[in-house]
Amino acid sequence: MPNRQNSHIAAIARDFALYLMDQGYSEQHVFAGTGLTLDAIREDGAQAPLPDIIAVFNRGRALTGNDLIGFEWGKIRRSDRMGLIGYMGRTSPTLERLLLNLARYRRVFSKPIEMDVSRLASEGAYVWTYRLPKGIDPTQFVESQATHMVVGFTRAIQKHPRPRSLAFEHHRPRNREVIERFFVCPVQFGAPRNEIVFDTADLKRPIVTSDEALNKILLEHCELVLSQTPPDSSDVRIQVERAIADRLSAGQATQDQIARDIGVSPRTLARRLGDAGTSYHKVLADLRRALAERYLRDGQVTQSEIAYLLGYADVSSFATAFKRWTGHSPGGLRKVSEYGNGHASA
Incomplete structure (x- = not known):
């Protein structure tokens, strides 16, 4: 059983591992030293310790020698199998509502993530960070998440929501210009928290797969799951x-x-x-x-x-x-x- 205080939805590690295996790397090499196996995280709703999930991404960097592997995979990743939280997102009416619900129900899919949406409506700012032990490098994982978010939002509203600014907690000594070219906005590394500032008009745009009736049912289910999830001090x-x-x-x-x-x-x-x-x-x-x-x-x-x-x-x-x-x-x-x-x- 994963540590309840640091468990995170494991679909991202599963999908990244399958991507590496499609490149010719064996399952044994992909998961070596991570504490995970493909069978343990195969189900859509499976959770695993976030440090172990991040370790899979760092294995990808080590195997390929590519320090942009997480970013590059985030550009092509599909999120069709994300379980409850994925369905909730795809049926949400707007990007703003999707992010607000993501923050409200974050304990359903992740214990160590912290989200701040207090400036979302007024400034378009979505802020997040992870509670991680010292010494863990989240670069590949975090960059894949941010990139996938922007690409996924592009599909969701059929328009590229160009961020106004982007900030990462981690440092990146090389290839910063690649990240900046993709996002077409100022990108800061070594920031206090991860932050994407969107145009508020983009956040109000309707999601093409929105389904009000189904979203209501899914939110009710999220509420039920949340009510049965013990709170922690965070x-x-x-x-x-x-x-x-x-x-x-x-x-x-x-x-x-x-x-x-x-x-x-x-x-x-x-x-x-x-x-x-x-x-x-x-x-x-x-x-x-x-x-x-x-x-x-x-x-x-x-x-x-x-x-x-x-x-x-x-x-x-x-x-x-x-x-x-x-x-x-x-x-x-x-x-x-x-x-x-x-x-x-x-």
Whole structure:
């Protein structure tokens, strides 16, 4: 059984291994020293320790001598056999909704991945990182994932969603220009986290295989699987965000109340959030800002209604907070959104 705290969907290692075997490398050579076998990860829903999955990619680099092997494979990979998470993605209505659902249900397919979609709607930023032991080189694995994401999105919306920028945690001493030519955008290596910034208009485009009825069923199933998946300490921010969202409009989203809701003491909550590199007040502010920008861009909710939904006493308090976050008034963002959508400003 894989370590539950670092298990990740193994289909990517299976498909990469089969690709190497098609190039003439034996199964024994492909999996040597990785701790995996093809039989162990053959099923679509199989999971395996992420370090072992990454080891398969590093074996590919060693066997071929090609330090772009993960990137090159990511360009041609098909994702027809990804199990539940793959079906959820293909039936999603838009790329934005796909990424939001991916972040929400990430524990269904991966324990060690962390995702941040708090700036997705406003800036098109999708951020992710992996909790890995020191000394593991994820270059081939991460580059294959990022490349496959962009290629897969191209198929999904029948348009190439050119990223505005791309950042990788890992360092790449050679062949940076190859990566930059493919993505046609600035690419940073050695960044704090992996990040792709998309054009928000591309994220709103419909997915050609979208199926609302089937997607609803799949999301319900994801919710069921998620409810049966024990949380780990890395999920504390997600737990806090959900608890805050439930209490926000009632004005009850205090730190003490949220701690009670998730079953810990306020001191323990503060410590866990500190360990995760954040604080209760930062989580609250980030969530309020993300929701405020979403409501304002939607254009269907008045500022007084937004103030109520976010737990502010009045519009003035909300406007003051919004200007502190963004440097401009809520009305300014709404006008920009309306002009950007081709509508006259009210």
